[in-house]
Amino acid sequence: AQNNNTISFEKEDACKLPFSENTFDTILALESIFHFQNRKVFFEEAFRVLKPGGILTFSDFIPKDEFVIFMILMNIFDIGKNFFGNFYAGYTRKDYLKLAMQTGFALKSEEDITDNTLPTYNFLWSLKNEIKSNNLEALTSTYILNFVNSLKLIQYHIYSFQKT
Numbered sequence: 001a002q003n004n005n006t007i008s009f010e011k012e013d014a015c016k017l018p019f020s021e022n023t024f025d026t027i028l029a030l031e032s033i034f035h036f037q038n039r040k041v042f043f044e045e046a047f048r049v050l051k052p053g054g055i056l057t058f059s060d061f062i063p064k065d066e067f068v069i070f071m072i073l074m075n076i077f078d079i080g081k082n083f084f085g086n087f088y089a090g091y092t093r094k095d096y097l098k099l100a101m102q103t104g105f106a107l108k109s110e111e112d113i114t115d116n117t118l119p120t121y122n123f124l125w126s127l128k129n130e131i132k133s134n135n136l137e138a139l140t141s142t143y144i145l146n147f148v149n150s151l152k153l154i155q156y157h158i159y160s161f162q163k164t
Contacts, residue, residue, distance in 0.1 A: 015041040019049045026050075029058035034087045043103040050163045056105060057160040059113075060096075061089040067153040068092060080141040089154065096159060105161035114155040121146035 012018055014029065014036050027046050029036075036042045046056045063071050071090035074080060081087070093110075100107060124142050148154045 015045060017045045017049050021048050022051045023049045024051065025054050027054070027056045029056075031059060033058045033060050034089050034091075035085060039091060040099060040103070043099050043105065047103050047105065047163055052163060054163045055108065055160055056163070057158065059156065059158045060091060061154045062093055062096075062157045063090060063154045064152070065092055065094075067148070070148075071154075080137070080144075083135070083138045083141045093157070100161050104164055106164050108160040108162045109158075110160075111158045112155050113158055114149060114152060117156045118146075118149060121149070 014032070015038055027050060029042075033039065033042065043056075050056065068090050071088075075088055075090070097107060121142065124146075128139065128142075145154075149156070
């Protein structure tokens with residue numbers, strides 16, 4: 001916190017933001033963008049409500065190009081949706097760079113934090129024993145995600161884009 005610094009948290013539809021143009025300095029979307037109904041609409045909304053020079057930062061699962069078809073099949077067959085909710089993890093790095101260019105954002109930074117997230121799966125497995133979960137979909141989905149992450153077929157990235 002700094003003097004004259006105002007922070008608030010709002011619960012709104014990320015693809016239909018109820019704010020005026022040029023309102024915010026920063027938009028942060030962690031652990032959420034893969035649930036948004038339409039990333040293009042979200043980028044357009046973020047661009048609209050950010051001040052010139054504003055920053056959009058988010059994290060997402062980024063599949064390798066050769067693994068995108070598997071992510072598409074997961075969506076077609078609703079694999080994991082009962083446990084993870086609606087999601088689409090088929091956006092590649094190229095997709096995000098293209099979307100940024102189309103909406104007026106410039107890449108500010110990108111970081112692959114996959115190695116930092118892998119220990120999370122060991123923790124999830126320990127919770128399974130602690131809570132004695134027998135939810136087959138939860139176990140299967142977590143195992144698959146752990147496996148493909150460990151093979152780096154899906155990576156976990158943090159992106160920051162700046163409104164130009």
